Structure formats: C-alpha cells, structure tokens
Amino acid sequence: MNTFDVIIVGAGPAGSLLGYYLAKNKINVLIIDKQKLPRYKVCGGGLTRRALDIIPFNISEVIESYSHNLNITLYNSIVFEYTSTLPVIGMVMRDRFDYFLTKKATHQGAALRDETAFKSVTGKAGDLNIETSRGFLKAKILVGADGVFSKTAKALKLNISSKQMIGLEAEIYIPNANMLKTLMNITSFDFGVIPEGYGWIFPKKEHLSIGILSVSKKIKAMKQYFYNYLETKKLQNYAHIKSLKGWMIPYGPPKNIFYANEKGLLVGDAAGLSDPITGEGIFYAFKEADIASQIIADKLLFGKGGLSLYNGALKPLQKDLAYALKLHRLVYKIPRISHKLMKVHGNRLGKKYIDIITGKTTYCMMYKKIFSIQGIKTLFSNQRKNPSAS
Ligand SMILES: Cc1cc2nc3c(=O)[nH]c(=O)nc-3n(C[C@H](O)[C@H](O)[C@H](O)COP(=O)(O)OP(=O)(O)OC[C@H]3O[C@@H](n4cnc5c(N)ncnc54)[C@H](O)[C@@H]3O)c2cc1C
Incomplete structure (x- = not known):
C-alpha cells in the first residue's frame, strides 16, 4: 500500500x-x-x-x-504583572x-x-x-x-x-524545592537580557523550560547570553541544565x-x-x-x-502578521523608544499582549490602539525628527 x-x-x-x-x-x-x-x-x-x-x-x-500568573520584566524590573483564573498558556x-x-x-x-x-x-x-x-x-x-x-x-x-530569528532553550531542573516552588508559579518574559530579543521561563510539571531568542543577525554568543540570563535570575548555582539546544524560527x-x-x-x-x-x-x-x-x-x-x-x-x-512586523520593528529595532514605552505604559501594553494571545484582539487592532496613544505618537514623531538618537 x-x-x-x-x-x-x-x-x-x-x-x-x-x-x-x-x-x-x-x-x-x-x-x-x-x-x-x-x-x-x-x-x-x-x-x-x-x-x-x-x-x-x-x-x-x-x-x-497551566500558567495563570505572568510577568514581563525589563532589565529585571517588573513592568507588567498579570493573574487570571482562566489559564493564559x-x-x-x-x-x-x-x-x-x-x-x-x-x-x-x-x-x-x-x-x-x-x-x-x-x-x-x-x-x-x-x-x-x-x-x-x-x-x-x-x-x-x-x-x-x-x-x-x-x-x-x-x-x-x-526572515529567521534564533532561539536557544534548555530544560532546567532545580533541586532546591523552595526555589522551584516559587519559580513554578510564574511564567516570565524578560526583556533586556539579550539584544533584540527576550528570555522566558516556562514552568513545566517538575522543571522549567528556559530560553532566549533574538532577531538580530549579529548575535554569535547565544550560550553566553543564556548563562548570563540564568545569572540575572540567580539560578546559575542551582540549575541542572539538560538539552541546551538552538534552532531557528521563521517569522x-x-x-x-x-x-x-x-x-x-x-x-x-x-x-x-x-x-x-x-x-x-x-x-x-x-x-x-x-x-x-x-x-x-x-x-x-x-x-x-x-x-x-x-x-x-x-x-x-x-495581513495581521504585517502589523505584528511593524510592532516588531518598534520593539526590537528602536529600543530607546520601546523600553521607554514598556516603563511608562507596561501595564497597558501587557494587557494588549494578553488580549492577543488569548485571541481577544489582533495585531492590527493592537497597532492602531498603540498609535492612538498621544504619548506614543509624540515619542515616534521625535524619533523621526532625530533617528540617530535611538
Ligand atoms: C527555542 C524555541 C522556542 C519556541 N517556543 C515556542 C513556544 O513556546 N510556543 C510556540 O507556539 N512556538 C514556539 N516555538 C516555535 C515552534 O517550535 C514551531 O513554530 C513549531 O514547532 C512548528 O511546528 P511544525 O509542525 O511546523 O514543525 P516542526 O515542529 O519543526 O516539525 C517538523 C517535523 O518535520 C520533520 N522533517 C523535517 N524534514 C523532514 C524530511 N525531509 N522528511 C521527513 N520529515 C522531515 C522533522 O523531523 C519534524 O518532526 C519555538 C521555537 C524555538 C526554536
């Protein structure tokens, strides 16, 4: 047959x-x-x-x-915290x-x-x-x-x-029960840990999947960024690392x-x-x-x-991913603005992201909403007048 x-x-x-x-x-x-x-x-x-x-x-x-609690951080400071009775991820x-x-x-x-x-x-x-x-x-x-x-x-x-971004990910086992318990409770998205990318901690049943990705073509030392990320999270002395591997993600x-x-x-x-x-x-x-x-x-x-x-x-x-790509440029290619936005509007932006991943809104709607915020419009027109400042 x-x-x-x-x-x-x-x-x-x-x-x-x-x-x-x-x-x-x-x-x-x-x-x-x-x-x-x-x-x-x-x-x-x-x-x-x-x-x-x-x-x-x-x-x-x-x-x-199931992930009910989610954090977004920028340079290790929380810019958005979210808790929901319905699982987000x-x-x-x-x-x-x-x-x-x-x-x-x-x-x-x-x-x-x-x-x-x-x-x-x-x-x-x-x-x-x-x-x-x-x-x-x-x-x-x-x-x-x-x-x-x-x-x-x-x-x-x-x-x-x-286009392709590069991701590096490992399965991490933490023998310290108290530390593991705390980490198991929160899904973390961490910006500022790698240029033009982010890191994540995804709690599994008995361990964590921890990874980083970057859209930059210039990043060579992914493993070093990964170890630095563990250090930022104060995990370097506790983590038993399994299957540290990289792969490409087309976008x-x-x-x-x-x-x-x-x-x-x-x-x-x-x-x-x-x-x-x-x-x-x-x-x-x-x-x-x-x-x-x-x-x-x-x-x-x-x-x-x-x-x-x-x-x-x-x-x-x-079409919707075309709007996501415009936002991608803002997030990753103009960090001077995107980091300022995360600090000032972290809560609003975080909520919008939750609406995207829970299927309540689209990138098109998010894009239009973001650019209707007056502070963001002003930041952008200043950036256009003085692009070298980013
Ligand atoms: C580090 C990293 C983290 C990620 N995290 C997430 C996440 O948390 N959530 C999420 O939604 N996405 C995530 N992604 C993206 C996600 O992994 C992919 O989008 C997803 O795997 C795509 O599924 P697929 O079925 O298209 O292909 P794949 O899952 O890649 O499967 C392709 C299959 O094709 C087989 N194959 C390849 N060539 C041949 C051949 N010639 N003949 C026969 N078989 C072949 C392979 O063996 C493989 O089994 C991540 C990606 C990376 C790299």
Missing part, C-alpha cells in the same frame, strides 16, 4: 493536526517523519490560549501545567505533545511512517511520485509540514523567503510568496508564518492546518476549488 490521497511530510503540530482533520474526513492520508517518534523538539512548549482553543479534542493528558513537552497529536491522527485512520525522510517529488498535479529514504510512494497531494528548512517547499518550488509575513500550487501546499514553520515578536509558531501551525484541511477536503471529496485557494485563504493571517 504505497498510494495515498495526501502525503504529509513532518509529524510536528502542523502535520499531525492536518493529518487528524483529513483522516476524520475519511481521506487516505500518510504522515511521514524522518525522525524516530516521539522525538525531542527545541521549544518553550507554550500553547497560548488562542492555540489551545483551536485544538478539536481534549489534550489534558499531555499538559504539564498551557505548557507541554513537545516530544509527548506532538506524538499525542500524531496518535490522534492515526486513531482517525491516518497512516504513519517514521524514520522516513522526504527526498524529492516528480509527476504532475494529482499524480505525484514521491521519493523517500524508504522507497517511492504515490499521492495526489503533497503537504510540506517539515519545519523551517522545508525540503518539501523547495521540491514544490514554493520557496518561502521568510512572517514573507513577501510575495505562494504557500500552495496545484501539487501541494505548506503548513506550520514550512510556511514561515510565526509571530515576529514572540516567535510563537504553534498557533499559526494549527490555523494553517485547519484552513488547509478544508481546502484539501473540498478538492478531494467534492471536486470543488483548488489548492491555490490556500494562498488567498492565508491572506488574513499574513
């Missing part, structure tokens, strides 16, 4: 959730992954409420903890979470082959020959869910030219690109649409999986539309 309606390359959140939706629609789908599953993935494992709300089944068995470990999603897909009838790498595709739309490390397969549609360095995107000639929106043609389409990091401020990617992976599943189902089950409709269907996400 080597012939399928759809072959999805990559069993991360994007590929697995898409596999689930397609299999639920009785579409003959295969998910392949080059790694042996379950596999470790460098990631904070923070599922924002807007991401949690998309998942169409209960995931409580793979939730490590659900914390997962990506090996367990991703594999849980993959198994949800296989329980619906999707086929799965791990340790099977995608190599190339030939043939015409609707009749594709797919070469893998374990032989040839046939499919009507090929989906690239194979992450930031997507080989499928290149093979489909859907090269996504997104959008890319300009003038296509996410689909009649042979296939891209979802998740392969499509390059992560949040340009925070690096959050799983929400976008889930949104794309949802949208892609409807377009594929319309084509295969009802002969309606075509895969290229996916390009238009992603426009609203793309």
